[in-house]
Amino acid sequence: MISRRSFTALSLAAAATTGAGLPALPAFAARQPEERLVTTYVVKKGDTFHEIAKAKGLGFLELRAANPDVEPWMPEPGSEIVIPSIHIAPRAMDKGILLSLGGMRLFHFRGNGQVDSYAVGIGAEGLETPLGTTTVVSKRKDPTWTPTANIRKRKPYLPASIGPGPDNPLGNRAMYLGWPAYLIHGTNLPDGIGRRTSSGCIRMYPWDVEAIYEKVDVGTRVMSVDDRYSVAFDSGRLWLEVHPTLTGWNLLEDREELPPSILSQDIINAIVAAAPEDVTVDWEAAERVVREQRGYPVAIGHGSTMTTALR
Secondary structure, three states, X not given: OOOOOOOEOEOOOOOOOOOOOOOOOOHHHHHOOOXXXXXXXXXXXXXXXXXXXXXXXXXXXXXXXXXXXXXXXXXXXXXXXXXXXXXXXXXXXXXEEEEEOOOOEEEEEOOOOOEEEEEEEEEOOOOOOOOEEXXXXXXXXXXXXXXXXXXXXXXXXXXXXXXXXXXXXXXXXXEXXXXXXXXXXXXXXXXXXXXXXXXOOEEEOHHHHHHHHXXXXXXXXXXXXXXXXXXXXXXXXXXXXXXXXXXXXXXXXXXXXXXXXXXXXXXXXXXXXXXXXXXXEOHHHHHHHHHHOOOOOEEEEEOOOOOOOOO
């Protein structure tokens, strides 16, 4: 049995204005050839990436990206895999919800220096989740699902509606957004979390949507972005996190290799903007992080400046 745990995320981004920070690294980390903010898990007999992802609060493709050389359906028992246990939010908010489509994660900025992070499922190709800003306009426990005209056109066999219960695609909690027909909701198919499988809505694990539902008020601001990289400075280190592109997620879904990604001018600008003057950037490390697209923070620079935002 894999023990389930939740992870508190980082609201670091380029402007760490919320006060959240990276936890202190263990003493041995500075002696590692590559400093990474991850934990590891020893695979047990019968494990699959779906089961490990659900237990560890991760998305399926997120785990695939972090472990590209591991067979997801039959990982070798006794082998050690990377668990991306900490993330950097691509943008900072004082309070509200940030939907990171590029990382397939939801960041809840709670307004007290805390940021919670959840794996989510997003819109499939051609059914993309909207970008921009909206609000939570209503909330509902045990919602009734009524297929939209778009969904009914693709699946005319669906019933007029599905009430609460195990067959309801919305799960047991739903937060309705200012974008008509788009919701943040649970699911009766948790294997779809961390994948591009929805009709545009944001899907969450049932236990995650229950947890966030009680913390989010009607009127909460929701921002949706597709940034695939995040940069932050904390604990004397400059961190870079890079995810696959939306097309790259599709390749991982099809069990194909990701094409190498190139250090773009936008990422260079973000690194320079986030780095204090006394930090020396390891550009070779930055290029490697961008090329590999593993989806977890890796140190690409060091300096004497220390933040006070550690939790």
